[in-house]
Amino acid sequence: xxxICIGRNYVEHALELKNEVPSEPVWFMKPDTALLAxxxxxxxxxxxxxxxxxxxxxxxxxxxxxxxxxEFASKYYDQVTVGLDFTARDLQQRQKEKGLPWxxxxxxxxxxxxxxxxxxxxxxxxxxxxxxxxKNGTVVQEGQSSLMIxxxxxxxxxxxxxxxxxxxxxxxxxTPKGVGRIEAGDKLEAFLEGENLLSVNVR
Numbered sequence: 001x002x003x004i005c006i007g008r009n010y011v012e013h014a015l016e017l018k019n020e021v022p023s024e025p026v027w028f029m030k031p032d033t034a035l036l037a038x039x040x041x042x043x044x045x046x047x048x049x050x051x052x053x054x055x056x057x058x059x060x061x062x063x064x065x066x067x068x069x070x071e072f073a074s075k076y077y078d079q080v081t082v083g084l085d086f087t088a089r090d091l092q093q094r095q096k097e098k099g100l101p102w103x104x105x106x107x108x109x110x111x112x113x114x115x116x117x118x119x120x121x122x123x124x125x126x127x128x129x130x131x132x133x134x135k136n137g138t139v140v141q142e143g144q145s146s147l148m149i150x151x152x153x154x155x156x157x158x159x160x161x162x163x164x165x166x167x168x169x170x171x172x173x174x175t176p177k178g179v180g181r182i183e184a185g186d187k188l189e190a191f192l193e194g195e196n197l198l199s200v201n202v203r
Contacts, residue, residue, distance in 0.1 A: 001168040003030040003112055005056075005085055006155050009148050009174025016177050025150045025158040028102050036113040041201045044184060045108060048088035053182050054175035055133035055141045055190050058083040059152060060117055061169040068160040073153035076165060079117035082131050082190035082197050085172055086111040089181075114170065115190055115198030123193070134189045135182070143176030150174075 007026040008019055015021075036042060044051055062078035085106070092105035120126055128146040132139055150158070155171060182188070182202050190198040 001032055001170065002163075002166070003032065003034055003170045003172065004028075004159055004163075005030060005106065005172040006150065006174045009150055009155075010143065010176045011147075011149060012177040013175055013179065016179070021149065025155050027155075027159055028106060030107045030112050033109050034107055034112040036110040036200070038116075039199075040110075041203045042086065042110055042113065043203045044182075045088070047108075048091055048105075050088065050090040051182050052087045052089045052179045053133060053135065053140070053188060054085040054087055054179050055131065055143070056083050056085055056172045056175050057081075057129060057131055057143075057145060057192070058114055059156075059171040059173060061156075061165045061171065062167055064164060064166045065156075065160055066164045068157050068165070070153045070157040073156040073160075076156055077120065077152065077171070079119055080123065080129065080192070081115040081117045082133075082192050083112060083114040083170070083172055084133075084188065084190065084198070084200065085175060086113075086182075087179075112170075112172070113198060113200050115192070118192065118195075118197070130193055132191045133178075134191070135180075136187055140180060141176055141178035145173070147176070148174060 060079040133141040186202040
């Protein structure tokens with residue numbers, strides 16, 4: 001399975017990191033070793049002193065597709081959840097300054113905790129899904145899918161021009177504003193429509 005991540009998909013998040021707002025989906029990938037098993041703690045890596053949380057909606061691809069037309073893309077995902085795209089911000093900044101790939105800052109082991117998936121037909125308004133992240137009981141990020149620059153369908157159509165999507169692949173759909181540093185002892189809880197689907201203790 002593949003983990004495909006869409007970057008800069010919320011205007012206010014792009015601006016908070018002083019990035020340009022993209023005209024086409026920006027994406028990168030994480031390996032399957034980035035997945036953090038449910039109920040496992042996240043251990044801060046020794047190669048970074050500035051790991052940030054980024055809460056995102058995550059789609060599960062339900063069938064194989066290539067060159068998927070945007071008008072048919074909704075048939076290619078069937079479940080949604082929340083996930084965390086842990087980012088070594090100090091490494092990412094160094095990579096960006098040198099024009100190098102982001103993988104050392106984004107694709108490291110256990111950098112992609114994913115919550116319990118919910119069938120799309122159980123979502124009341126699939127066009128405006130609310131999600132949020134609490135750190136130590138305080139809300140630090142809130143987002144709505146209606147505020148994404150690129151829709152689920154646009155992302156799937158764009159990515160599938162270049163790589164074949166297969167059943168079981170995940171697509172992280174971008175994070176809203178409010179990203180920030182995590183430290184040992186923090187507890188992160190991610191919610192979809194008010195339901196806690198993911199909890200991670202930072203060690």
